[in-house]
Amino acid sequence: MEITSLTAHEILNLLRSRQISPKEVVTALSQRLEKVDPLVHAYLSHDLERALADADSADVSLPLGGLPISIKDVISVKGHPCGCASKILEGYIAPYDATVVSRLRAAGAIPFGRLNMDEFAMGSSTENSAFGPSKNPWDTTCTPGGSSGGSAAAVAADEAFAALGSDTGGSIRQPAALCGCVGLKPTYGRVSRYGLVAFASSLDQIGPLTKDVEDAALLMDCIAGLDKNDSTSLPEPVPNFSANLRKGVKGFKIGLPKEYFIEGLDPGVEKAVRTAVEHLQALGAELFEISLPHTEHALSAYYIIAPAEASANLARFDGVRYGFRASETKGLIDHYGRTREEGFGAEVKRRVILGTYVLSSGYYDAYYLRAQKVRTLIRRDFAEAFKKVDVIACPTSPTPAFRLGERTNDPLSMYLADIFTLAANMAGICGISIPCGFADQGGKQLPVGLQILGKELDESTVLQTSYAYEQSTDWHKAKPMIGNGVSRARKNHAL
Amino acid sequence: MSSTKFEVEYVAELARIKLTQEEISTFRSQLGLVLQHVERLNEVDVSNVEPMAHSFPTYNVFRGDEPREGLDRESALANAPRRAQGLFMVTKVVE
Numbered sequence: 308m309e310i311t312s313l314t315a316h317e318i319l320n321l322l323r324s325r326q327i328s329p330k331e332v333v334t335a336l337s338q339r340l341e342k343v344d345p346l347v348h349a350y351l352s353h354d355l356e357r358a359l360a361d362a363d364s365a366d367v368s369l370p371l372g373g374l375p376i377s378i379k380d381v382i383s384v385k386g387h388p389c390g391c392a393s394k395i396l397e398g399y400i401a402p403y404d405a406t407v408v409s410r411l412r413a414a415g416a417i418p419f420g421r422l423n424m425d426e427f428a429m430g431s432s433t434e435n436s437a438f439g440p441s442k443n444p445w446d447t448t449c450t451p452g453g454s455s456g457g458s459a460a461a462v463a464a465d466e467a468f469a470a471l472g473s474d475t476g477g478s479i480r481q482p483a484a485l486c487g488c489v490g491l492k493p494t495y496g497r498v499s500r501y502g503l504v505a506f507a508s509s510l511d512q513i514g515p516l517t518k519d520v521e522d523a524a525l526l527m528d529c530i531a532g533l534d535k536n537d538s539t540s541l542p543e544p545v546p547n548f549s550a551n552l553r554k555g556v557k558g559f560k561i562g563l564p565k566e567y568f569i570e571g572l573d574p575g576v577e578k579a580v581r582t583a584v585e586h587l588q589a590l591g592a593e594l595f596e597i598s599l600p601h602t603e604h605a606l607s608a609y610y611i612i613a614p615a616e617a618s619a620n621l622a623r624f625d626g627v628r629y630g631f632r633a634s635e636t637k638g639l640i641d642h643y644g645r646t647r648e649e650g651f652g653a654e655v656k657r658r659v660i661l662g663t664y665v666l667s668s669g670y671y672d673a674y675y676l677r678a679q680k681v682r683t684l685i686r687r688d689f690a691e692a693f694k695k696v697d698v699i700a701c702p703t704s705p706t707p708a709f710r711l712g713e714r715t716n717d718p719l720s721m722y723l724a725d726i727f728t729l730a731a732n733m734a735g736i737c738g739i740s741i742p743c744g745f746a747d748q749g750g751k752q753l754p755v756g757l758q759i760l761g762k763e764l765d766e767s768t769v770l771q772t773s774y775a776y777e778q779s780t781d782w783h784k785a786k787p788m789i790g791n792g793v794s795r796a797r798k799n800h801a802l
Numbered sequence: 803m804s805s806t807k808f809e810v811e812y813v814a815e816l817a818r819i820k821l822t823q824e825e826i827s828t829f830r831s832q833l834g835l836v837l838q839h840v841e842r843l844n845e846v847d848v849s850n851v852e853p854m855a856h857s858f859p860t861y862n863v864f865r866g867d868e869p870r871e872g873l874d875r876e877s878a879l880a881n882a883p884r885r886a887q888g889l890f891m892v893t894k895v896v897e
Contacts, residue, residue: 398881399881400880400881402873402877402878402880402881403873495857495858496858509855509856509857535865538862538863539856539860541858601846603842604842604843604845604846606839607839607840607841607842607843608840608843610836610839610840611840611843618817622818625818626883627882627883627892627893628881628882628890629881629882629883630881630883631883632883632884636893638893638894639893639894639895640818641820642893643818644815644818644819644820645820647817647818647820648819648820648821651819653825656814656819656821656825656829657829657832657833659817659819660810660813660814660817660819660829660833661836661837663813663816664808664813664833667816674840674843676853677843677844677848678840678843679853679854679855680846680848680851680852680853680854681843681846681848682853682854683851683852683853683854684846684848684851686854686857717832718832718833718835718836719832719835719836719839722836733857734857735857735858736857763857763858
């Protein structure tokens with residue numbers, strides 16, 4: 308068995324019992340990357356020497372001692388590039404560690420490599436990366452989803468033991484679903500955003516992408532909790548997520564929102580998700596049909612609020628303090644205009660312009676204020692639902708992975724990829740995507756994600772439900788054939 | 803509100819982004835469709851609904867007014883596209 312096909316907790320067991328050294332783990336990962344990444348393009352860069360130096364001093368007695376963890380290019384690691392897959396930040400070196408990174412380091416982990424993404428996390432396919440798209444390891448003619456597409460593809464292709472991503476409207480969960488791995492978006496404020504390059508500050512949240520649910524809990528145990536450097540991080544006690552995993556789902560009430568099983572939902576995705584919830588029922592959970600009446604308006608409200616916040620956040624890219632600066636400009640306005648023209652890609656420009664418009668004089672009330680009111684209604688929908696059920700189960704994405712290039716000329720169809728995920732960001736609640744089977748797409752079997760949403764600060768119940776499902780199925784063990792030699796056959800699960 | 807009034811050139815100017823003629827026409831049609839879609843929010847009854855800027859009640863977080871270590875000058879300037887004499891160099895603002 309190749310080292311790189313192991314989960315994080317399996318590797319940590321080998322490290323702790325000294326059957327393998329951190330250096331061997333880093334070396335194996337780097338070799339895997341050299342072999343597979345030319346096909347997948349999950350990484351923008353990685354610094355083997357630095358990782359080996361970190362491995363040298365790793366303390367394997369720590370919770371993540373000696374484990375390389377790969378980082379989305381939007382999270383600062385001191386001394387590493389942090390370019391958000393944008394030309395405007397090409398060459399930028401982060402001068403400090405994000406809180407999640409300093410916590411991972413304190414737990415013994417080794418920050419490894421920079422993962423590809425949609426530029427500034429704006430997109431659902433990684434095709435908006437200024438450095439070329441990542442490919443889906445299950446079918447390299449398809450996208451891995453996005454914006455944390457590099458993170459999901461790396462984990463799925465065994466090019467990462469675990470990764471950090473960020474989720475503003477589904478950017479962890481949707482690529483996890485499309486690549487067949489686990490992706491958790493914690494409650495807004497559960498994990499510090501300090502050192503995360505801001506996209507939409509009231510929606511952004513950092514979370515793990517992993518090979519199984521146990522690994523997601525393990526990472527959450529290390530990164531969650533109040534941080535004095537992020538005033539929106541919540542001063543709430545953090546449970547031990549790993550310790551609560553194995554308690555099962557007996558008596559759990561699971562809600563199925565009727566608005567999520569709609570026309571346009573891929574039949575293969577629907578079948579896999581319905582089979583999965585029946586499976587949870589067989590494990591002892593009770594199923595209830597629920598309603599989230601404002602679901603159809605979440606996308607509209609999101610595509611007002613997120614671009615509005617982005618237009619304000621991205622004003623900092625002015626070509627003065629860091630990043631790209633256009634040359635031979637004529638005066639200040641020309642300097643800003645051309646720096647941003649040449650530095651930003653098309654989708655970033657589109658969203659900044661859209662955001663500027665909905666905030667502009669005369670339109671603020673009609674668009675932005677109204678969207679904020681609809682956001683209140685969306686949050687109320689979830690609050691009502693969680694009076695009746697413990698968690699909500701639904702598809703993560705309406706379709707399996709779509710083809711590269713298929714949606715790039717039609718922003719609206721790309722935006723629809725997030726239709727089932729963005730309401731959780733609007734409401735601030737937590738949610739996960741876990742593998743629940745495969746759907747046929749043009750003759751190929753591509754992964755399907757089951758989304759489990761939980762109430763605010765209730766990641767524990769979400770992880771517990773996910774673990775119970777995962778451990779009684781084999782979907783999480785399925786591996787793409789990419790890079791030969793490590794594929795494990797896909798088995799149908801049996802009750 | 804009407805997306806027909808959406809003037810890409812003017813808004814791009816507000817956003818300090820220069821656009822090519824081709825981008826202007828592409829964005830006009832693409833964002834026109836997006837605006838048409840989001841204008842469905844007009845169907846929602848939002849009377850007596852408070853707007854929500856944040857998922858949780860936010861409040862000021864205070865800390866003691868004590869000096870803390872920040873970035874030193876060299877690290878703060880390390881990524882600057884232009885610098886001189888330990889300062890960021892900016893484009894001339896006044897004539």
